[in-house]
Amino acid sequence: MASLSSLGVGSGLDAESIVTKLVALEKQPADTLTTKNTKLQTQVSTWGKIQSNFSALQDAASKLMDSSFWSATTAKSSDDTAVSVTTSSGAAAGNYAVSVTQLAAAQSVASSAFTASSTPVGEGTLRIELGRYTTNNSTTPPAVTFAAKAAATAVDISIGPGDNTLEKIRDRINTANAGVSASIVTDASGARLVMRGQNGEENAFRVSVTESGTAPGLSALAYSAATGDTSAMSRTQTAQNAQATINGLNVSSASNTMSNVLEGVTLKLNKTTTTPATVNVDLDTASISKGVNEFVTAYNSVVSTIRVQTLYDETSKTGGPLQGNATARGLLSQMRGLISSNTSASSTFGRLSDIGIDINKDGTLSTKSSKFNDAMGKLGELQKFFAGSSETDSSLNGIGTRVKNLTKQILDTTSGAIANSTSGLNSTIKRNKDKIDDINDRAGLIETRLRKQYSALDTSMAKLTGLSTYVTAQLAALNKSA
Template sequence: MATLSSLGVGAGFDTESLVTKLVSLEKAPAEKILSETTKLNTKLSTWGRVQSSFSALKDAASALNKDSFWNATTATSSDSASVSVTTSAGTPSGAYSVNVTSLATAQFISSNAYADKTAVVGDGTLTITFGTYESDGGEPPAITFAAKAAAAAIDIPIGPGDNTLEKIRDRINAANAGVTASLVTDAAGTRLVMRGPNGESNGFKVDVAEGTTPGLSALAFDASTGATSSMTNNQMAANAKATINGIEISSESNTLSNVLDGLTLQLNKVTTSSVDISVSEDKASIRTGIEAFKTAYNDLVGLIRVQTLYDADSKTAGPLQGDSTANGLLRQIRSLASTTTSASSTFNRLSAVGFDIGTDGTLSINSSKLDDAMDNLPELQKLFANDSEDVAAQGIAQRFQSLAAQIVDTDGIISSRQEGIKASIKRNDEKIERLEDRVALVEARLRKQYTALDTSMGNLTALQSYVTAQLAALTNNSSS
C-alpha cells in the first residue's frame, strides 16, 4: 500500500488546513502579548526621550548656576587688524589705549647658495646657543652675546652620511633644539635658512667643529663684534614693544596674556595711532543662556504634554496617557516655574524678570522686561543661582538643577519606571516562549491524530475498493 504524502489524502478532505487553523487559534494569545510588548517598548522609548529632556534642562540650569556665566565679559577693539582682544571669566570692565611700537620678531639667518639640496656641505658638529645680542650704544656700537642662563647649548652631530644640505636641515629639525631649518631656492641656488623663537633673549649663535669632510664651517654664525660668521643675518630677534594707557610694555611674544587681568591682547602690526580696547559685561551671552534655559524647559513640558494626551479626533492616546508618574513630573516642573524665592531682594520669581507662563505650561519671555532686569545683574544672578541650605533662599535655577538631577539619577524616578517596564517586557517574552512551546506540542499532537485518521481512512478506502471489485467480479461471473 502506498504511503500518504500529506495530511488529508487518506481522509479525502483538507485536514492540513484544519490543523493550521487550530494551531492559529492556539497562537492567538501570543499575538495579544506581542501587541502589548510593542506598546511597552514604545513607552520605554518615550521615557528615554523624557529622561534626555530632563538632562538637557539640568544642563541648562547648571550653566546659569556658574559664577563664570554671570561674570562673562566681552571686549572690542577699534582696530582689530592691529590689536585684537579676547577675555576670560572674571575680566573686569575697563577701557585701554594701546600703541604698538614694534612687534616681536625671530632671528633668521641664511647660508650661501648651493647648487641644490643634495650638495655636500661637510660633517662635524653644530652647536646652537641661545642668548641676547646687546649693543653698548657706542660709535660704532659694539655687539656682545650673553648666553641664556636657562638654556644649555645643544650639539647637533652631522655624520658623513648626513652632510648634504637637505640632510643637515633634517638633522637640525630632529634635534628639537628650538631652531627650525628650511631650504629656500632663489635664482642663485638653494640656501639653508635657520629660524629661532620670537623675543630678544632667543637670539642664537652657531658654532662649528669640523669633521672629516670639511665645509661645515659655512654654517657658522655669531653676530657679536669680532666673531666670524659665514651665514647672513636676515633679521635679529626682538621683543614686541607697546604702551598700554601710557605704560611701556616689552614682550617676547606678540600675545600679551599676563599684562592685563583676564585680558589677552594679540599684537598684529605696528600702529600709527592709539587702538581703543573696551571691556564690558557680556549681556548677550548671559541672555543666550537664559533663553537656552527657557527652551529646555519648554521642550520638556511640550514632550510630556504630547505623550500624555488623548487625541479625540484620531482616537489615539499618547504612550504615557494616564501615566501617573509622567503627570506628576509635569506638575512638579510647572509648579517650580511659578515658585517664589527669597534669594533676591529685587526679584522674587521668574515672572518678575519677564517670564510668562502660558495656558499650556510653556514659558515665554517679555524682552523689554528682561532687558530691564539685566541692568541689575547681581540681583538677577541671585534669582537664578543663589546657593543656600535654606530651600526658600535658593535660586530658581538651583532648584531646577537639583530636581532634574534627582529625576535622571540612576536611582531616580525615571530609571525606576524604565526598570518596571523592562521587567514587564521580560515577563511577556517568557510568556511567549512558554506559549510557543505549548503550541508546538499541540501541533505535534494534532498532526499525529490526523495522520492516524488519514491512515485509517486510507485503509477503509482501499478495503472499499477491494470489496467493490470483488462484487463486480462475482456479478460478471453470474452473468456468464
C-alpha cells in the first residue's frame, strides 16, 4: 500500500490541526516567558537612559569643580588686523596697550639665474649652519660676524653626479632637515634657487661650499653675510625678531605669535602699528554661566527621566517600565535630598535658592536670572558653593562636589545601583531564555511523537477502510449470484 503524504488522509481526521494545537499548548509557557523578557529588555534599556543622564550630570558637576573653569578668561583686541589675542588657563584680567614696531621675518637668499631647473650646477658638499649675524658698529666700516646657534648642528649635504642639477639640489636640501627650505623661481631671466630659513634672528643661516675638483660650479650656491666671506647668492630678506611694546615694556620674539609673554595670553602680531592696539582680558562670565546652566539642565534630565519611567498614567491606565521600582524611586529621593541640602562651603551662599536656582514642585530646577546674575558678582563665593571640598567635614563640600560623589557611587560598574539593577534583569532574561529553549525542545519531541502516532493511526485506518471496501464488494457479488 502506498504511504500517506499528510496526516489525516487515512483516518479522515484533521490530524494536522490537532497536532498543531497540542504543540501550541505545550509552547504557551514559552510565549509567556518571551513576553516577560520583552518587558525586561525594556527595563534594561530604560536603565541605560537613566545611566546616560547620570553620566551627563557627573560630567557637568565635574566641570564646576575644575578651578580653571572659574578662572576662564576671554580677550578682545581693538584692532585684530594688527594684534589678535586668545587666552588660556592662568590668564589674568587686565588691559594692555600693544604697539608693533617690527614683525618677525626669515632670511631668504637667491642664486643667480640658470638656464633651467635641470641645468647642472656642480658637485661637492653644501654645509648649512643656523645662527645669528651680529653687526659691530664700533668699527669702520661696521664688521659683521656669524655665531652658530647653540641648539643646532651644521648639516652637510653631498651633491654627486646624480643630483647636481638645480632641481635635484633643491630636493636634497628639502630632505636634509637643516632648518632651511629650498624652491625654484623661474622667470624671463631663467631659474633661480631660493633658500629660506625660519623666522627669528637666531634662525639666520650661512651656506659653505666645498667643490669637487672634477665638477666645479657648486660655489654658485655659497652664502654668508659675515665680513670677509664671499657670497655668490644674494640676500633678499633679513632674519629678524618681532619687536613690540606692551604697556611701554619692550618685548621681542622669534615668532609673530607671542605665547605667554603675558601669562596665559597669546598675542598674534599681524602688522606694524602707528597707534597701540588695546587688548582687554576679562573673566569669561558667559562660559561660567553656561556651565552652571548645563548643570541645572543635566540634573533636570535625571529627575524627569526617572519620574516618567516610574510614573503611572491615570488617563491611559499604563505605567512606565520602572513603575513601582524601589531602586529608581530611591535614586530620585537621594538626588532630591542632596540638591535641597545646605552647604557651609561658602560663607555667602548656603542653598541653591540663595544663588537664584529654585526647586520646582516636580523636583526639577529653574533659574531666576536676576538673582543668579547678582550671585555671579561674587564668583569666589559661588565657586566655593559649587566646588568646595573637604575630606574631613562633609558639610564643607559644595553642591557640585556632593553631586559628583553621589553620581560616582550610582554609576559604579561593580556595586552601583544601576549596575546591580541591570545585572539582575539580565540574569532573569538569561534564565527565561534557557527555560524557553527547554520548553521548545520538549515541544519538538512531543510534536515528533504525535506525528508518529497519527501517522500510524492513518496507516491502520487506511488498511481497515480498504478491507471494508473489499468485504462490501464481495457481499454485493454474492447477492448478485444468489
